[in-house]
Amino acid sequence: MTAPTPDPLAEPAARRRGDKAAGRTTLAATLLVLAVLLLASATAGLAIGSVHVPPGQVWGIVTHALGADRSEPYWSGARETIVLDVRAPRVLLGAVTGAGLAVVGAAMQALVRNPLAEPYLLGVSSGASLGAVVVIVFGVTLLGPVSLSAAAFAGALGALFLVYATARTGGRITSVRLVLSGVAIAAVLTAVLDLLLLTTDRGNEARAVLAWTLGGLGGVTWGTLWLPSAALVIGIGVLLVQARRLNLLLAGEEAATTMGLDVARFRARMFVLLSLVTGVLVAAAGPIGFVGLMLPHIVRLFVGGDHRRVLPTAALGGAVFLVWADIAARTVAAPSEIPVGVLTALCGGPFFLWLLRRDARRGTDRGVA
Structure with missing residues (x-):
């Protein structure tokens, strides 16, 4: 009896299905591990500080505040205030x-199809910093306790409009002109910021400006936490919907256009969205550098380049990283506090240099001068 002839297309199709299933399993496992790490990191962030609170007591305070535990509290009111009103908003803002x-x-x-790109590429952080400096130096308090954040966001928005007005020629905006405009506007805004610092005759304002421009999570309250949280949810939601189009750009502009993507319009819309999200985050926590540069590359080592996998993994990884960076900022030089942006720069600077060397080595291997 003659054996059936194997279908030449069946084996590659089965292999592709197996690869997809393995990829989904890897993604699920990675997200689960990161979610557990984030939960443990948040617990550590609530427990560690000048006043140590045991993890079990932390969970008791949190569950009691949420109404899940109605037993009689066995902790002091001071510890409850520290966990709920001081550390919890800070940990959540870090995440x-x-x-x-x-x-x-x-x-x-x-x-921009550049591995060295990061959230502050379009000058948003310089605009936000200038807005914050104006409030600190001139003592503007029209909006009360949210004046600093409001001015920082207004500065970020103003910088975004300047960048787009400069980059727009003939009704079109190219990514190259947009990036160059962002660099130029950032340089001008930074010069204005430095001029304000040099002309102020009060040292306290200069120290406050330096602390803000280095980034930090202190001073956040529950009342100001909703805006960055909303920006994060909206930003991730839109980007996940557009993940397939982001994947098309990885193949190049011509290939993406051939597949039906209006590259110029898509980029313009995404740049506006990303700049607004960045502006809200900078207004809340200051310009914290290198997080947006490092984490995407790190998570791609585990889940590949598909943005449907990269985006949720990067979100969890970034949250874990910054929570621990803030814990270190609070404890390394206690009782003094190091701006968290200093620690992220200490981590990100060597990573940036490694990335440059890696890309240079790849260019040499391909015969690129």
Whole structure:
């Protein structure tokens, strides 16, 4: 009896299905591990500080505040205030900011097709810093306690409009002109910021400006936490919907256009979205650098380049990283506090140099001068 002839197309199709199933399993496992790490990191962030609170007591305070535990509290009111009103908003802001910067960085690297791109590429952080400096130096308090954040966001928005007005020629905006305009506007705004600092005759304002421009999570309250959280949810939601189009850009502009994507319009819309999300995050926590540069590259080592996998993984990874960076900022030089942006720069600077050397080595291997 003659054996049936094997179908030459069946084996590759089965292999592709197996690869997809393995990829989904890897993604699920990675997300689960990161979610557990984020939960453990948040617990550590609530427990570690000048007043140590045992993890079990932390969970008791949190569950009691949520109404899940109605037993009689066995902790002091001071510890409850420290956990709920001082540390909890700070930990949540760290998670939100880390997640947002990592997601924006991943999308920005795809849009400009440059592995060295990061959320502050379009000068948003310089505009936000200038807005904050104006409030600090001139003592503007028209909006009360949110004056600083409001001015920082207004500065970020103003910088975005300047960049787009400069980059727009003939009704079109190219990514090259947009990036160059962002660099130029950032340089001008930074010069104005430095001029304000040099002309102020009060040292306290200069120290406050330096602390803000280095980034930090202190001073956040529950009342100001909703805006960066909303920006993160909206930003991730839109980017996940557009993940397939981001993947098309990885093949190049011509290939993406051939597949039906209006590259110029898509990039313009995404740049506006990413800049607005970045502006909100900078207004809340200051310009914390290198998170949006490092985390996308790190997560791609585990889940590949598909943005349907990169975006959620980068969000969780960025949240874990910045929560631990803030814990280190609070404890390394206690009782003094190091700006968290200093620690992210200490981590990100060597990573940036490694990335440059890696890309240079790849260019040499391909015969690129």
